[in-house]
Amino acid sequence: MTPSPDGKPRVALFVTCLVDLFRPSIGFAALKLLEDAGCEVFVPSQTCCGQPAYNSGDRALAKALARQAIDAFSAYDYVVAPSGSCAAMLAKHYPGLFADNPNLAGRANQFAGKVHELASFLTDVLGIEAVAARFDRRVTFHDSCSGLRELGVAAQPRKLLASVDGLELVEMEECETCCGFGGTFAVKFGEISTAIVERKVENIENCGAPVVLAGDLGCLMNMAGKLARNGSPIELRHFAEVLAGMTDAPAICAAAAPQTKR
Amino acid sequence: MTASPTSAQFVLNAHQAFEDEQLQKALHLTREGFVANRAAAAARLPEFEALRDSARDIKAHTLGLLDLYLEAYEKKVIEAGGTVHWARTGEEANSIIIEICKRHGAKTVTKGKSMVAEETGLNDALAAQGISPVETDLGEYLIQLRHEMPSHIIAPAVHLTRDQIEADFRRNHADLPPERDLTEPTALLAEARGVLREKFLAADVGITGANFLVAETGTSIIVTNEGNGDLTQILPPVHIVLTSIEKVVPTLEDVSQILRVLARSATGQDISVYTTFSTGPRRPGDPDGPEEYHVVLLDNGRSSMLGTDFADMLRCIRCGACLNHCPVYQAVGGHAYGWVYPGPMGAVLTPSLIGIDKSAPLPNASTFCGACESVCPVRIPLPKLMRHWRERQTERGLAPQAQRWGLGLWGFFARRPDLYRLATRIAMPLLAWLGRSEGRFSRLPLANGWTATRDFPAPQGDTFQAQWRKRTKTAAAHGDGE
Ligand code: SF4
Numbered sequence: 001m002t003p004s005p006d007g008k009p010r011v012a013l014f015v016t017c018l019v020d021l022f023r024p025s026i027g028f029a030a031l032k033l034l035e036d037a038g039c040e041v042f043v044p045s046q047t048c049c050g051q052p053a054y055n056s057g058d059r060a061l062a063k064a065l066a067r068q069a070i071d072a073f074s075a076y077d078y079v080v081a082p083s084g085s086c087a088a089m090l091a092k093h094y095p096g097l098f099a100d101n102p103n104l105a106g107r108a109n110q111f112a113g114k115v116h117e118l119a120s121f122l123t124d125v126l127g128i129e130a131v132a133a134r135f136d137r138r139v140t141f142h143d144s145c146s147g148l149r150e151l152g153v154a155a156q157p158r159k160l161l162a163s164v165d166g167l168e169l170v171e172m173e174e175c176e177t178c179c180g181f182g183g184t185f186a187v188k189f190g191e192i193s194t195a196i197v198e199r200k201v202e203n204i205e206n207c208g209a210p211v212v213l214a215g216d217l218g219c220l221m222n223m224a225g226k227l228a229r230n231g232s233p234i235e236l237r238h239f240a241e242v243l244a245g246m247t248d249a250p251a252i253c254a255a256a257a258p259q260t261k262r
Numbered sequence: 263m264t265a266s267p268t269s270a271q272f273v274l275n276a277h278q279a280f281e282d283e284q285l286q287k288a289l290h291l292t293r294e295g296f297v298a299n300r301a302a303a304a305a306r307l308p309e310f311e312a313l314r315d316s317a318r319d320i321k322a323h324t325l326g327l328l329d330l331y332l333e334a335y336e337k338k339v340i341e342a343g344g345t346v347h348w349a350r351t352g353e354e355a356n357s358i359i360i361e362i363c364k365r366h367g368a369k370t371v372t373k374g375k376s377m378v379a380e381e382t383g384l385n386d387a388l389a390a391q392g393i394s395p396v397e398t399d400l401g402e403y404l405i406q407l408r409h410e411m412p413s414h415i416i417a418p419a420v421h422l423t424r425d426q427i428e429a430d431f432r433r434n435h436a437d438l439p440p441e442r443d444l445t446e447p448t449a450l451l452a453e454a455r456g457v458l459r460e461k462f463l464a465a466d467v468g469i470t471g472a473n474f475l476v477a478e479t480g481t482s483i484i485v486t487n488e489g490n491g492d493l494t495q496i497l498p499p500v501h502i503v504l505t506s507i508e509k510v511v512p513t514l515e516d517v518s519q520i521l522r523v524l525a526r527s528a529t530g531q532d533i534s535v536y537t538t539f540s541t542g543p544r545r546p547g548d549p550d551g552p553e554e555y556h557v558v559l560l561d562n563g564r565s566s567m568l569g570t571d572f573a574d575m576l577r578c579i580r581c582g583a584c585l586n587h588c589p590v591y592q593a594v595g596g597h598a599y600g601w602v603y604p605g606p607m608g609a610v611l612t613p614s615l616i617g618i619d620k621s622a623p624l625p626n627a628s629t630f631c632g633a634c635e636s637v638c639p640v641r642i643p644l645p646k647l648m649r650h651w652r653e654r655q656t657e658r659g660l661a662p663q664a665q666r667w668g669l670g671l672w673g674f675f676a677r678r679p680d681l682y683r684l685a686t687r688i689a690m691p692l693l694a695w696l697g698r699s700e701g702r703f704s705r706l707p708l709a710n711g712w713t714a715t716r717d718f719p720a721p722q723g724d725t726f727q728a729q730w731r732k733r734t735k736t737a738a739a740h741g742d743g744e
Pocket residue numbers: 577578579580581582583584585607634637638639640641642
């Protein structure tokens with residue numbers, strides 16, 4: 001671990017635009033987990049990692065946003081994101097964007113080496129084995145595609161969830177199969193995206209867990225949106241909320257209970 | 263049968279696929295088998311991942327020296343008494359084959375399964391000359407009866423249910439007594455075998471594809487499970503191999519490496535039932551074999567992929583694993599892709615072969631879940647290649663206008679962090695307020711693709727960055743990195 005003046009790792013939180021805009025509680029849960037783990041956490045000014053542009057074929061915009069992120073985040077020991085998809089963009093795709101530019105390629109590579117998905121950072125880098133949290137529910141876990149296949153995130157969140165008091169993890173069938181989100185795909189190919197998420201919902205319902213956890217807000221919004229439309233009471237949350245013991249906020253797509261409204 | 267491509271209307275095709283109950287039933291029945299079988303086969307072989315690396319390397323090496331290996335291959339074919347024909351386009355390939363057939367006065371030709379023949383539209387071209395092609399692979403035979411295209415590169419009729427197949431046989435087989443029971447799949451198979459046997463014996467020319475061409479020996483190799491390929495190439499007096507230039511590999515040793523990943527990736531078999539080698543025509547003393555042996559080598563745009571972003575695609579050994587593992591393919595089936603090659607490999611290859619203007623939606627119709635790349639035996643980075651097509655579309659101004667505007671607007675704010683924070687600080691609490699009673703929206707402007715079937719969550723309120731700034735201001739502890 002890179003030492004810092006006061007001995008704490010200096011971690012920049014890449015909160016991701018979806019979390020920033022739609023569900024800040026995930027960001028605060030990540031923040032708590034990192035601070036509890038002994039990190040000094042910073043939140044540099046940020047917008048979007050550029051993945052929607054990159055995956056839509058707009059390389060120029062993706063590059064502009066990548067430069068912006070590299071400039072804002074390079075001063076820290078680590079960059080951590082509560083999203084496998086955004087972390088994979090920063091860690092696996094930024095270097096390729098600048099491969100033809102020797103002046104920036106080195107910086108992009110160096111930056112990429114500092115980037116970690118949240119659960120993987122806590123376990124693989126910091127060596128954390130357990131968290132102090134309680135959640136008396138049966139949960140199932142959806143593996144988001146980029147985190148799983150580009151960063152190898154699968155065992156890490158499960159390991160931490162296993163340490164949560166009262167939590168029981170039941171695996172669904174095809175937990176590693178895509179939920180059909182795919183960013184703009186969900187809107188551009190709405191009918192196909194719906195068919196894919198319907199299959200995911202079937203697997204979720206069959207496993208019988210009343211709570212679904214995952215590590216990417218995009219997938220969670222997609223699955224929650226479908227379940228809510230079906231009138232299902234199943235709750236969806238980011239695993240960080242559970243690990244941090246911060247499950248007061250209504251689940252995704254759920255209305256605030258009247259008494260807890262601000 | 264090769265109709266003109268309908269890839270450009272992929273979304274409409276997919277919609278029709280959802281309306282087709284029989285298709286959905288067939289897709290449901292098959293989707294899990296392929297995946298589970300491949301996983302089991304891979305798990306049984308400790309060196310499977312290493313073999314994938316070696317398969318990739320063999321193909322990549324060959325493609326780097328493709329001209330040399332093709333010349334070497336041609337030399338060996340000639341030495342063995344065969345002939346190699348070079349075809350730039352599908353039409354050229356078809357005319358070469360028709361010319362050979364006519365020279366032999368052929369009336370009937372039997373055909374083994376060949377995706378390249380689908381690509382050139384060979385059956386229609388033969389029929390137009392009064393030569394009747396008979397597909398001998400069961401799946402190909404079925405879709406020939408139905409005048410359809412294959413919906414899968416290794417299981418052409420995977421989109422059909424048993425009931426549909428029985429109905430087709432009853433409609434087409436004049437000698438099939440109505441009372442005969444065809445409920446069992448084996449009875450269907452026996453019925454098809456009986457009809458095909460006569461055709462094998464009557465054929466004047468046999469046409470097969472090739473899974474591999476071996477430069478070292480001039481051998482062409484086909485891999486099948488039905489043995490129909492063997493009869494197709496051994497019984498008639500003339501054997502024509504119709505295949506494409508990227509099928510060549512240097513040595514038999516290389517083939518045996520690749521064969522170890524091919525069937526395992528495709529069907530989960532350790533090896534296919536038949537692996538058939540043919541080198542030239544029958545030699546004096548051979549018990550059987552054709553009197554003439556021709557190889558028609560199709561380019562059709564492949565050589566122009568060499569040296570480009572898309573060269574990796576030429577490593578493809580047509581195992582079908584990327585289709586089997588693709589959530590989009592599993593949902594819509596192969597016909598929605600509108601041309602010969604479906605699924606992720608088709609989404610990359612089709613634009614190269616017929617033009618991106620005729621297949622614009624294909625490389626976009628992927629969630630980039632990466633399942634295809636994770637199983638491809640020759641490690642083709644399919645999502646990356648689809649992204650390259652999207653980039654080409656953007657460069658040429660071919661991306662849909664709504665997408666360009668949406669991204670442009672998002673990019674405008676995303677590139678201006680201060681403005682982004684200001685705008686979102688105002689917008690998100692407002693949206694949260696609008697959605698406060700339900701916690702979600704059942705309709706949103708411009709997002710009908712989402713909200714037609716799914717709710718959209720309402721934001722919680724203040725953005726993370728706005729809350730963070732408030733917090734750090736009050737705490738006045740440390741800066742926020744600016
Ligand atoms: S791209 Fe790969 S997985 Fe797909 S058919 Fe070709 S070899 Fe098989």
